Amino acid sequence: MHHTESPRRYRSVFISDLHLGTKGCRADFVADFLRSIECSHLYLVGDIVDGWRLRKSWYWDAHHDEVIRLVLRHARRGATVTYIPGNHDEKFRDWLGLEVAGVRLSAEAVHVTPDGRRLLVIHGDAFDSVVRYAKFLALLGDWAYDAALELNRLLNLARRRLGYPYWSLSQWLKRQVKGAVKAIDRYEEALANEARRRDMDGVICGHIHHAEMRSIGGVLYMNDGDWVESCTALVEHMDGRFELVSWTEERKLSFFRSRRSTTPAPAQVLP
Numbered sequence: 001m002h003h004t005e006s007p008r009r010y011r012s013v014f015i016s017d018l019h020l021g022t023k024g025c026r027a028d029f030v031a032d033f034l035r036s037i038e039c040s041h042l043y044l045v046g047d048i049v050d051g052w053r054l055r056k057s058w059y060w061d062a063h064h065d066e067v068i069r070l071v072l073r074h075a076r077r078g079a080t081v082t083y084i085p086g087n088h089d090e091k092f093r094d095w096l097g098l099e100v101a102g103v104r105l106s107a108e109a110v111h112v113t114p115d116g117r118r119l120l121v122i123h124g125d126a127f128d129s130v131v132r133y134a135k136f137l138a139l140l141g142d143w144a145y146d147a148a149l150e151l152n153r154l155l156n157l158a159r160r161r162l163g164y165p166y167w168s169l170s171q172w173l174k175r176q177v178k179g180a181v182k183a184i185d186r187y188e189e190a191l192a193n194e195a196r197r198r199d200m201d202g203v204i205c206g207h208i209h210h211a212e213m214r215s216i217g218g219v220l221y222m223n224d225g226d227w228v229e230s231c232t233a234l235v236e237h238m239d240g241r242f243e244l245v246s247w248t249e250e251r252k253l254s255f256f257r258s259r260r261s262t263t264p265a266p267a268q269v270l271p
Helices: 027-035 051-056 062-076 090-095 129-133 135-161 169-176 178-197 247-251
Strands: 008-015 037-044 080-083 103-105 109-112 118-121 202-205 212-216 219-223 232-236 242-246
Touching: 027 037, 027 062, 027 247, 037 062, 037 109, 037 232, 062 080, 062 103, 090 103, 118 178, 178 202, 178 212, 178 219, 212 242, 219 242, 242 247
Parallel strands: 008 037, 037 080, 080 103, 118 202, 202 219
Antiparallel strands: 008 232, 109 118, 212 219, 232 242
């Protein structure tokens, strides 16, 4: 028997890189998170729907529907919901400036903290040279990423049978490959420089699936991560403090839980 849990109340919540429409998306975890929070501002910072993948094959289950329903519920309950399309959902950039069911589509946003700091909110793909200048390479990278996720699934099936915990191959590869580490550093510095150029105090972004919060030359760089591997969100508390929340760690959610259920799983309750 589950006890009813009071929702966590935040001033602002930032999530990105859900990649709805892909088998790698943990829509069940996203739904669990969205059910468990209340906020005044909800920012969807790009790659919410994966149009690249949906053009090739259709994958959409009840958990995906639940995520959309919960986003719209936040809007109905008075949250300001801002959707900033990324490169995987770039078709929505044709609708910038429109508001649909309480969700406003914007190329970017400026978030103001309680103490007056101004933060640029942007997906970030324009600062990724691979996506910006060589879309073919980006698509190839997307294929390689999917292959790594599939290999990761097979490895973890074996690890599970041997009694070992979940382990992320792609996250490990990012840490080991010097080129990937350098690319992440260049990306973070480019975003911080852009915020500085615009006389902003910081930047909030997504895109590279690497949750981070640090100061770069006096500019606050914050990346809210993704919901394929890390399942992280960036939250702003009522007093203006920012925190990266790892939902799978906090909820003790298992990556082995099936994504194929036709019925959204109930929210897990902390003891």
